[in-house]
Amino acid sequence: MQKSILITGCSSGIGLDAAQTLRAQGWRVFAACRQQADCDRLIAQGFDSPRIDYCDGDSIRTGLDAVLAATNGTLDALFNNGAHQLAGLVEDLPTDGLRAIFEANLFGWHDLTRQVIPVMRRQGHGHIVQCSSILGLVAIPWRGAYTATKHALEGLSDTMRVELRGTGIRVVLIEPGPITTLFREKGIPYFEKYIDWRNSPRRSDYETRLLPRLYHGGAPDMFELPASAVTAKLLRALNSSSPKPRYYVTTATYIGGYLNRVLSSRMADRIVSRI
Secondary structure, three states: OOOEEOOOOOOOOOHHHHHHHHHOOOOOOOOEEHHHHHHHHHOOOOOOOOOOOOOHHHHHHHHHHHHHHHHOOOOOOOEEOOOOOOEEEEHHHHHHHHHHHHHHHHHHHHHHHHHHHHOOOOOOEEEEEEEOOOHHHHOOEHHHHHHHHHHHHHHHHHHHHHHHHOEEEEEEEEEEEEEEOOOHHHHHHHHHHHHOHHOOOOOHHHHHHHHHHHHHOOOOOOOEEEEEHHHHHHHHHHHOOOOOOOOEEEEHHHHHHHHHHHOOOHHHHHOOOOO
């Protein structure tokens, strides 16, 4: 029978590449997006595309209902992927901004996953794949909010993997480093909404270090790979009946994971403070 997968955050980047590749390999792909306009675009391309916004609980419920109605109540895999960043120094990060990014990057994922688990438990199998980040393993300046959500995701997923042993449900973390996507550009509205950098005591640091990178991008990051590199690891996880708990993507993640294991916190701080 044709396998089915629900992928979130499919308007561009990692989610879109995963949806296109898996469909080409014969999967029934439900390519969810946050905005209805993006869903409509994918529907015109022949995808099933329910609207799922992690910050909208009703859309999570109705989107999943639409998927299950189309599959007679089954689902082989869930790829939680949609997320956004909120760049800025932790001291300038308002609690409302932190709360908002946790809603989008963690709480919504948890809501959708909890609704999928009973489906997979009834059928006796399933893959829950979480798109984490190198920032779930290490911390770097200017990315405190995003780093906090990914560290939380790591802990939640590790616990869930242990708790679901013996059910046939596999929980996997994918750890991308720098990937060529619109992630930076899509984070700008959140920065402008929540970070009052002009009144920060470190305004000059924003002007010389963060703003040029945020608004102008510059050269690709060292070790940057296309979104297809993430899809390749996703396929390895999905095609295994006993996948690894984690799949690293990009050399930067391998380096970050290694340094996290062997360096003292003090030494790691010295290295990442230069970023």
